[in-house]
Each structure stands twice: as C-alpha cells, then as structure tokens.
Amino acid sequence: AQSVSQHNHHVILSEAASLELGCNYSYGGTVNLFWYVQYPGQHLQLLLKYFSGDPLVKGIKGFEAEFIKSKFSFNLRKPSVQWSDTAEYFCAVNAGYGGSQGNLIFGKGTKLSVKP
C-alpha cells in the first residue's frame, strides 16, 4: 500500500530563514505528488504539484519542491520564510491512473511556526 512520511512534526523558524520540509513516499510505480497548505482557520489549498517533466517544480508564494525518484522524495523548500508562511503543510501522493482515479494519500503534516 502507498504511504507518505513527513519527517518533521513541528518546525520553528525565524523570518528570513530557509525552509526545507521532508517528504518520502512508498510506491514503485508512476506517482503524482502534491504539497498542500492549511493556513490557520482556512481550508486546505494546493501549493504545488508534480506529474512529469522537470523534477524541480515551483508553486505559489515562492515555494518549490524537488522530486528525486531514486530517493522516493519530494521535499518542499523556500529560501526565505515570512511570518505569513505559518501554517500546516501536507505532502500527498496519488498513484497515477490506477486504483481510485484520484484519491490522495496524505502524510501526517508538518506544522511550521515562523517567529517575526
């Protein structure tokens, strides 16, 4: 069965620090990879996604993620975080066109707190 692991439960950074959130998945076939973000009091929204092509994908608000197939990883990065990036971040995977045609498998999430 597919699974997603997020290494950090809670990350605390100061503004302008660099961010990297780890995500590993277990599935040997073709995968689609996503990062979702949930700001305080708001609903889940898509940050970025990878389906194919350039393994370095750029999303909204200056976030990017790199797909490394050999490591089954899809880490999220941002060079300089802002207080407004305080949120919970979820990595998710969907196994192509097999199975349920689109349901996502999420990691447990990483809570990011940015100190002003």
Next chain:
Amino acid sequence: GAGVSQSPRYKVAKRGQDVALRCDPISGHVSLFWYQQALGQGPEFLTYFQNEAQLDKSGLPSDRFFAERPEGSVSTLKIQRTQQEDSAVYLCASSLMTRPEYEQYFGPGTRLTVT
C-alpha cells in the same frame, strides 16, 4: 465563484446518534471526494464519486458510514450509531474532471465531536 461548502461546520453528537454531513461542490465538478482527518493526522480517503456513481468506497471504516450523491452534485455523508472514534474533521473535495492532474478543491470541513 463559490468554493466547496460544507455544513454544518461543527456537530456534536451523543454516542449512538446518527449524523448527516453535507457537501456542496463547485458547480460543474464531476469528481467528489470525502476524507476523514483525525486530530494530529493528515486527511484519509473515505470515498469517491464520479457524478452520481460511487466508484470507490474502500476507505469507509465500517458499514455505519454511508455516502450518496443522488443527482451528481450535492453529497451527504451519513454516520449511523456514532462512536467516539468517529470524532474527526470530515473534509469534502471536488475536482473538475476524473483525472488526478485536476486539482482537488477542499471545503472547510465539518468537525464532528462524539460525546
């Protein structure tokens, strides 16, 4: 335009009661998903509809859980004889097409507390 809406936003049920949670997807969206998010966990898939057809219900935790989407738009998730372990946030998501590359738009969720 309007996003995905869910009602009620909060529901407190006594153990053994039945509850019904409603999801209004974005107009025209073919696919509709239900997820369950327990405290401190990521969302977990429950079931999926393509129009009115329930194509996958493999994630429903027990036969007390039932979902429907009779006219291919609004969906209802029903939980019979609620138990304490059913306490969670129930999320609904919709997407335009039944292909994984189409973004899933999430609603605000219904927080269910079973006492």
